[in-house]
Amino acid sequence: MDVTGAVAAPPPPQARRGRWRRRLRKTGFAFSVAVIVSPAILVFLWMLSLALKNESDNSAYPPVFIPSPPTWSNFIQVFTENSMGLYFWNSIVVSGSATLIALLVGIPAGYGIARAQAHRLTVLILIARMTPALSYLIPLFTVFQFLGLNNTLTALAITHLVITVPIVVYVMAGHFETLPRELEEAALIDGGSVWTSFRHVALPLARPGIVVGTILAFIFSWNNFVFSAVLAGRTTRTLPAAVYNVLTFEQLAWGPLAAAAIIVTLPVLLLTVLIQKEIVTGLTAGGVKGA
Amino acid sequence: MAPSATATPRSGFLARRQRSYRLFIVPALVVIGAVIIFPWMFTVWMSMFDWKIGSVAHFVGAENYVRLVGNQRFHEAVVHTIYFTALAVVAPLVLGTIAALIFHREFPFRGLLRSIFTLPMMATPVAIALVWTMMFHPQQGVLNYLLSLVGLPPSLWVYSPTLVIPSLVLVEVWHWTPLVMLIVLGGLAALPVEPYESARLDGASEWQLFRYITLPLVAPFLFVAAVIRTIDAIKAFDTIFVITQGGPGTASETINLYLYLQAFAFYNVGNASAVVVVFFLIILALALLLLHVRKRTQWT
Numbered sequence: 001m002d003v004t005g006a007v008a009a010p011p012p013p014q015a016r017r018g019r020w021r022r023r024l025r026k027t028g029f030a031f032s033v034a035v036i037v038s039p040a041i042l043v044f045l046w047m048l049s050l051a052l053k054n055e056s057d058n059s060a061y062p063p064v065f066i067p068s069p070p071t072w073s074n075f076i077q078v079f080t081e082n083s084m085g086l087y088f089w090n091s092i093v094v095s096g097s098a099t100l101i102a103l104l105v106g107i108p109a110g111y112g113i114a115r116a117q118a119h120r121l122t123v124l125i126l127i128a129r130m131t132p133a134l135s136y137l138i139p140l141f142t143v144f145q146f147l148g149l150n151n152t153l154t155a156l157a158i159t160h161l162v163i164t165v166p167i168v169v170y171v172m173a174g175h176f177e178t179l180p181r182e183l184e185e186a187a188l189i190d191g192g193s194v195w196t197s198f199r200h201v202a203l204p205l206a207r208p209g210i211v212v213g214t215i216l217a218f219i220f221s222w223n224n225f226v227f228s229a230v231l232a233g234r235t236t237r238t239l240p241a242a243v244y245n246v247l248t249f250e251q252l253a254w255g256p257l258a259a260a261a262i263i264v265t266l267p268v269l270l271l272t273v274l275i276q277k278e279i280v281t282g283l284t285a286g287g288v289k290g291a
Numbered sequence: 292m293a294p295s296a297t298a299t300p301r302s303g304f305l306a307r308r309q310r311s312y313r314l315f316i317v318p319a320l321v322v323i324g325a326v327i328i329f330p331w332m333f334t335v336w337m338s339m340f341d342w343k344i345g346s347v348a349h350f351v352g353a354e355n356y357v358r359l360v361g362n363q364r365f366h367e368a369v370v371h372t373i374y375f376t377a378l379a380v381v382a383p384l385v386l387g388t389i390a391a392l393i394f395h396r397e398f399p400f401r402g403l404l405r406s407i408f409t410l411p412m413m414a415t416p417v418a419i420a421l422v423w424t425m426m427f428h429p430q431q432g433v434l435n436y437l438l439s440l441v442g443l444p445p446s447l448w449v450y451s452p453t454l455v456i457p458s459l460v461l462v463e464v465w466h467w468t469p470l471v472m473l474i475v476l477g478g479l480a481a482l483p484v485e486p487y488e489s490a491r492l493d494g495a496s497e498w499q500l501f502r503y504i505t506l507p508l509v510a511p512f513l514f515v516a517a518v519i520r521t522i523d524a525i526k527a528f529d530t531i532f533v534i535t536q537g538g539p540g541t542a543s544e545t546i547n548l549y550l551y552l553q554a555f556a557f558y559n560v561g562n563a564s565a566v567v568v569v570f571f572l573i574i575l576a577l578a579l580l581l582l583h584v585r586k587r588t589q590w591t
Contacts, residue, residue: 029396029398030398032393033398033404036386036393036408037404037407037408039465040408040411040465041407043411043419043422043423043426043465044410046422046426047418047422050422060431061430061436062436063433063436101322104318105319105321105322106319108315108316108318108319109315109318109319109320111312111315112312112313112315112316113316115315116312116313116315116316118316121320125323127575128323128327130522130575131571132528132550132567132570132571132574133526133528134550134551134567135330135331135334135570136326138330138334138563138567139329139330139333139334139337140326140330141554141555142333142337142344145344158326159326161322161326165319165322165326165327166323166327169319193311194311194312195311223413223416225416225417225528225529225532225533226528226529230555240415240418240529243421244417244421257421257425258421258422260418260421261415261417261418261419261422262418264415264418265414265419268415269410269414272410272412272413273406
């Protein structure tokens, strides 16, 4: 494999052999690209195929790959019979409010950390994000039990702060550090308070960072499974727990299961496309998933 | 991580301003204290009690920890975790590096293909795990059909006690190779050109260029990827829980799965908390390692 990305020019006397070798190399390279990309695309296509086929095609062997004709019945079924709509709404409420609260406390905190150079806090945040989710779940479960809050969306939203607050603080601290201080200095010299220089100078400039922080926090919260699996009741489950619980126990049909899996993950994939480049920064900030 | 504080003369004015910056952090600290630091301390406290939910707690001191030392099932969970983690770190690292070398070159549709390649990374783990469960099915699963196409005998995949962990790692590899690829790709983008030119003049082969120039230069990035991957693999939960729930038997029960069962199947809160503390210490050690590396490589 050409590691450096440069293609060596072939010597003129053996031009034909050189052309052959180049063509062979090109084919080989195209083949390796196909090999490396295909697992990603095939699993998603298979998911789509399962979701669009009727049940007899889904249990056929050898497997049917192309749904003919494709049917929406699996999607209709999970919405009408498995109250997918309710769970979707639960997910939006839980992830939405956890993200909103995280933004409210996290944006100023990120600003404070960047300007006061309080880096010990970022260390705390890193450790928090590396701790397995279950270690928060046991104490919070016990406390919610005591307060009678188990099985409520409130308890879930509070628990999801474990995910959203660290990521927002981390992203915002990093972002504010890249903003020049001079503009804020100017506002301060003009007699503004630290608050006005934050509110009217730094905050508008931080918009791109806020977008990234919001989307990452929302995705991580949306993808979380274990909090809802433990804390939620039948009607307060978020999507991942609902898909796991309701569908696997009440029916073993593959079509609806795949349709539900698509409903869970499609919003996330769409959001991902929006902030592709920034995602690495967020992911490498320590822990990745909630668990 | 940040340029160190510029040497500004500290006047009363600046100190006052520094204090008001710290006020910005207070609301977040309150929330973090409530949902993160309080649970940590509560866990340590609970780990010293013999306590099942619904019954009275008895103080037992270090007994939960002592019992853990002699607990066969916990030992097995540790072994499974190490096995799973080792595979789930090494495989994505190797494949991710190869993928990065490929995506570092120019070719048609590179941007689009790279986006497709990185999609698995953010997909909801539970949804992906469900699809893989169906793919692993020994009779109707598409994986055994694919094996039969190339003339291989069908496999039991996650239904076999010996194959279950490698099969689960397969899902993990599918999910997280893109992250390694992106990190290494960042390293490749920063490579200088000169060493390659002079090495080529000296007649170095492609493999030698990779082995003696590229690899050492991207090593810091590989190391960061390795540490991140280790921390994630050690806490892997969703995929294992959804696909096998630790089975067959206890063949894929990792520390995290054992922890879940102790806490939420047997409601053995005291014992589970002791497991959390031990688990936390392992991860903390890894976290310190990561910070150490970050400082040394100046990589953010």
